[in-house]
Amino acid sequence: xxxxxxxxxxxxxxxxxxxxxxxxxxxxxxxxxxxxxxxxxxxxxxxxxxxxxxxxxxxxxxxxxxxxxxxxxxxxxxxxxxxxxxxxxxxxxxxxxxxxxxxxxxxxxxxxxxxxxxxxxxxxxxxxxxxxxxxxxxxxxxxxxxxxxxxxxxxxxxxxxxxxxxxxxxxxxxxxxxxxxxxxxxxxxxxxxxxxxxxxxxxxxxxxxxxxxxxxxxxxxxxxxxxxx
Ligand SMILES: NC(=O)c1ccc[n+]([C@@H]2O[C@H](COP(=O)([O-])OP(=O)(O)OC[C@H]3O[C@@H](n4cnc5c(N)ncnc54)[C@H](OP(=O)(O)O)[C@@H]3O)[C@@H](O)[C@H]2O)c1
Numbered sequence: 296x297x298x299x300x301x302x303x304x305x306x307x308x309x310x311x312x313x314x315x316x317x318x319x320x321x322x323x324x325x326x327x328x329x330x331x332x333x334x335x336x337x338x339x340x341x342x343x344x345x346x347x348x349x350x351x352x353x354x355x356x357x358x359x360x361x362x363x364x365x366x367x368x369x370x371x372x373x374x375x376x377x378x379x380x381x382x383x384x385x386x387x388x389x390x391x392x393x394x395x396x397x398x399x400x401x402x403x404x405x406x407x408x409x410x411x412x413x414x415x416x417x418x419x420x421x422x423x424x425x426x427x428x429x430x431x432x433x434x435x436x437x438x439x440x441x442x443x444x445x446x447x448x449x450x451x452x453x454x455x456x457x458x459x460x461x462x463x464x465x466x467x468x469x470x471x472x473x474x475x476x477x478x479x480x481x482x483x484x485x486x487x488x489x490x491x492x493x494x495x496x497x498x499x500x501x502x503x504x505x506x507x508x509x510x511x512x513x514x515x516x517x518x519x520x521x522x523x524x
Pocket of ligand 1: 307328377
């Protein structure tokens with residue numbers, strides 16, 4: 296049975312990714328920084344007949360990260376956990392958002408996935424199989440870069456660079472690494488005006504997490520199509 300680890304998945308898009316991978320018969324490890332919330336979310340999905348277990352995982356916590364190395368198998372890793380750090384400041388322009396909030400964005404949105412990958416990649420190399428999906432955003436695209444939200448934008452652009460770096464280092468090992476923009480999705484982060492449901496947002500993520508061996512690596516995808524960096 297294939298095993299998937301989804302970070303920050305007690306709510307929002309990550310929760311839907313767990314549901315959809317569960318329906319594809321994956322054993323799902325539902326990562327949550329608050330284990331109580333994780334247990335509740337996992338219980339809801341088990342109630343739908345899915346094989347889901349909550350895992351204590353704050354991607355900025357060294358002990359939580361170190362425990363990941365003890366996992367026996369991880370076929371698919373979805374780096375989903377993220378924050379929108381700029382929202383803590385009344386003016387989200389790069390002229391005013393303090394460097395401290397930008398640092399916080401990097402800590403969770405870039406270094407979180409970086410740390411998780413350092414634990415999970417050795418497991419995938421041992422298996423000779425792995426799919427890593429870094430959840431990025433249209434706000435990370437250099438080709439489309441606009442103003443505002445520097446903390447979020449910089450952290451996700453750097454995450455895209457991590458996708459390229461790992462894809463190159465792992466080439467030929469059957470470990471495919473890609474970035475996905477889920478689109479604008481109705482969640483706590485996306486807000487109620489967003490046009491997409493979490494299920495629609497999860498669709499391309501699940502596609503990238505279950506690519507065949509001949510699938511792409513080192514790409515940036517939206518609606519299952521490659522987009523510009
Ligand atoms: N929604 C959109 O329109 C949209 C658009 C583009 C990209 N994205 C990306 O899609 C992904 C999911 O977003 P979402 O809209 O589902 O966000 P969300 O509803 O705000 O959920 C974020 C999740 O990340 C978790 N999290 C935050 N910091 C964490 C940490 N240090 N360790 C572990 N978990 C942590 C949260 O846990 P708690 O419940 O404990 O806070 C929550 O489960 C993110 O990477 C986001 O940047 C979203």
